[in-house]
Amino acid sequence: MENEKLLYIHIPFCDSKCNYCAFNSYTNLNHLKKIYFEALKKQWNVEKKDIDNIYTVFIGGGTPSTMPISFYEKLFSLLSPYLSNTKEITIECNPNVSYEWLKEIKNMGVTRISFGVQSFNKEKLKFLNRNHSPKQAINAVENAFKAGFENINLDLIYSTAMDTKNLLENDIKTAFSLPVTHISAYSLTIEKNTKWEGDFSKRKYNEDMEIWFIEKIKEKFFQYEISNFGNPCLHNLGYWEGKEYTAIGAGAVGFKKCKMKNEKLKMKRYYTKQDVYKYLKNPTKYKFEHLFDEDIKKEKVFLGLRSIVGFDESILNEEEKKRVDILISENKLIKKENRIFSKDFLLADAITNFILV
Ligand SMILES: C[S@@+](CC[C@H](N)C(=O)[O-])C[C@H]1O[C@@H](n2cnc3c(N)ncnc32)[C@H](O)[C@@H]1O
Numbered sequence: 001m002e003n004e005k006l007l008y009i010h011i012p013f014c015d016s017k018c019n020y021c022a023f024n025s026y027t028n029l030n031h032l033k034k035i036y037f038e039a040l041k042k043q044w045n046v047e048k049k050d051i052d053n054i055y056t057v058f059i060g061g062g063t064p065s066t067m068p069i070s071f072y073e074k075l076f077s078l079l080s081p082y083l084s085n086t087k088e089i090t091i092e093c094n095p096n097v098s099y100e101w102l103k104e105i106k107n108m109g110v111t112r113i114s115f116g117v118q119s120f121n122k123e124k125l126k127f128l129n130r131n132h133s134p135k136q137a138i139n140a141v142e143n144a145f146k147a148g149f150e151n152i153n154l155d156l157i158y159s160t161a162m163d164t165k166n167l168l169e170n171d172i173k174t175a176f177s178l179p180v181t182h183i184s185a186y187s188l189t190i191e192k193n194t195k196w197e198g199d200f201s202k203r204k205y206n207e208d209m210e211i212w213f214i215e216k217i218k219e220k221f222f223q224y225e226i227s228n229f230g231n232p233c234l235h236n237l238g239y240w241e242g243k244e245y246t247a248i249g250a251g252a253v254g255f256k257k258c259k260m261k262n263e264k265l266k267m268k269r270y271y272t273k274q275d276v277y278k279y280l281k282n283p284t285k286y287k288f289e290h291l292f293d294e295d296i297k298k299e300k301v302f303l304g305l306r307s308i309v310g311f312d313e314s315i316l317n318e319e320e321k322k323r324v325d326i327l328i329s330e331n332k333l334i335k336k337e338n339r340i341f342s343k344d345f346l347l348a349d350a351i352t353n354f355i356l357v
């Protein structure tokens with residue numbers, strides 16, 4: 001369809017801040033929640049001019065479940081003219097969300113729910129500074145199922161200092177016993193501007209255990225990307241396929257064709273103001289990132305090799321194609337109708353660097 005885009009909406013509010021998290025989220029700005037909608041509306045009214053249909057929506061954060069249902073009533077009434085052919089609407093939730101909230105958000109047309117569970121182990125949740133208990137996580141998934149959600153994801157974090165095979169096995173067992181259709185499993189990264197900045201003792205990297213953990217998840221769920229297993233999330237697949245995405249909210253990042261003075265139409269990435277006060281003041285003040293053809297090519301190769309998306313061989317030059325042939329003969333890559341796919345998503349970095357030098 002002409003002018004079909006993915007839509008990402010960022011909610012920068014959280015009830016508490018997790019020790020590892022560098023997402024653009026705040027616990028002390030709750031008083032801005034009411035006026036946040038007005039800024040989203042302003043930005044959407046500009047962006048919608050380029051859109052006929054929204055392919056998928058992803059409401060992420062921060063913690064979207066900290067917003068009241070009345071906020072989403074207003075938001076969906078803005079978006080509804082563009083949602084008639086929408087394939088998926090995902091919302092991220094903290095497990096402390098209530099059944100009533102889940103039921104109401106389901107009735108508004110949200111089709112996919114994603115819980116930030118991280119672990120079902122009480123001590124590990126405390127270590128991460130999560131504000132929910134294992135029981136709340138279990139109840140949240142069961143409530144989402146009871147509310148009628150057929151697509152339920154839970155996020156897990158591994159390679160933390162607390163992890164043992166036993167602990168991770170229990171996390172997997174509990175996840176498998178619940179009505180979830182998807183797992184996102186993230187290896188802990190130590191990020192700047194977090195409580196754990198610079199403290200690598202919080203991470204325990206053990207390659208054998210990482211591989212073992214991934215293989216365990218694969219016993220039940222199909223791996224379609226380095227960190228994602230199960231019924232694929234169409235929105236995320238869209239990112240990896242290089243589709244255009246509109247992004248609204250503080251610190252949101254979009255990707256669209258645009259034209260600057262004396263320039264041809266080009267793909268650009270744009271960034272809204274990260275600071276919530278600045279965003280509220282001027283929600284359409286963007287910083288544009290110019291993307292060179294080489295950058296776009298590298299992204300296509302890298303994102304394609306991390307997932308089942310693969311990439312089209314025709315984007316490579318002759319030398320690069322020769323290197324792909326070497327990797328095919330070594331059984332690291334496979335070729336199907338001119339598309340190249342990786343046999344092991346974990347090698348995506350190294351293979352991209354080898355092909356593109
Ligand atoms: C926006 S949060 C999910 C929704 C909600 N805020 C919550 O946490 O319940 C996105 C996910 O990113 C993952 N994540 C964030 N920071 C991470 C880090 N430093 N290392 C690994 N995973 C991380 C967590 O699994 C988290 O659930």
Ligand code: SF4
Pocket residue numbers: 013014015016017018021022023025061062063094116
């Ligand atoms: S992981 Fe989720 S709940 Fe925790 S601080 Fe980050 S966005 Fe907020």
